[in-house]
Amino acid sequence: MFIISLTYKVPLEKVEEELNNHVQYLKEQYALGNFQASGRKVPRTGGVILSTVKDKKQLEEILAKDPFHKNDLADYTITEFIPSMTSEDLTCLLEV
Template structure:
């Protein structure tokens, strides 16, 4: 499992120009079962995505399709972790 930490490199106005495309990308990844949760940081300096993709190379390939990555709007930090405990609602994470 991975935490994807996005940090914007450009002004928010430019980010907002690609926001709808980014949301379409996110929706596709949710439908494929690659992403579990996502959202904006507070303050809005980037975002965080929780991914249940098993390999870093596979996740890097997925990220290459993100309009924010394609248009060089954000830096991406991938943090791999093994969930050993979750809430009952998220117990499916340990089963996959």
Template sequence: MFMIELTYIVPLDRVDELLADHVTWLDAQYDAGVFIASGRKEPRDGGVILAVGDDRAAIEEIVATDPFHVNDFATYRITEFLATKVAPELAAFQQKLPG
């Protein structure tokens, strides 16, 4: 599983110009089964996305297509983690430690 943290590097009025395109990009990843949660950070200086998958390179390719990335509106930090404990509603995403 991956946590993707976006940090805006342009003023919020510029972010708002691309927000609809960013949401369309998010929706496509939800439809593909890659994203399972997302939202704004508080204070509003970026956002966080939880993504499922085993291939960091694939997640990096997806992030590269975000309109905020394409237009240099945000920086991204991708953190991979093993979701070994999850709420019952997220049981399908539970992972096991290797070995």
């Protein structure tokens, strides 16, 4: 599993210009099963995505398609981790 932390590099006005395209991209990745959760940081300096893609290289290729990445609006930090304990609602995230 991966935690992707996005940090905006530009003013929010520029981010807002691509927000609808970014949301459409996220919906496509959810439909493909690549993303499990996402949302804005507080304060709004970027966002966070949880991904169950198995391979970091594959994840990097997926993230390269994000309009925020394509338009150089955000930096991406990828952290891999292996969940060893979850709440009952999130047991699907545990590796079998």
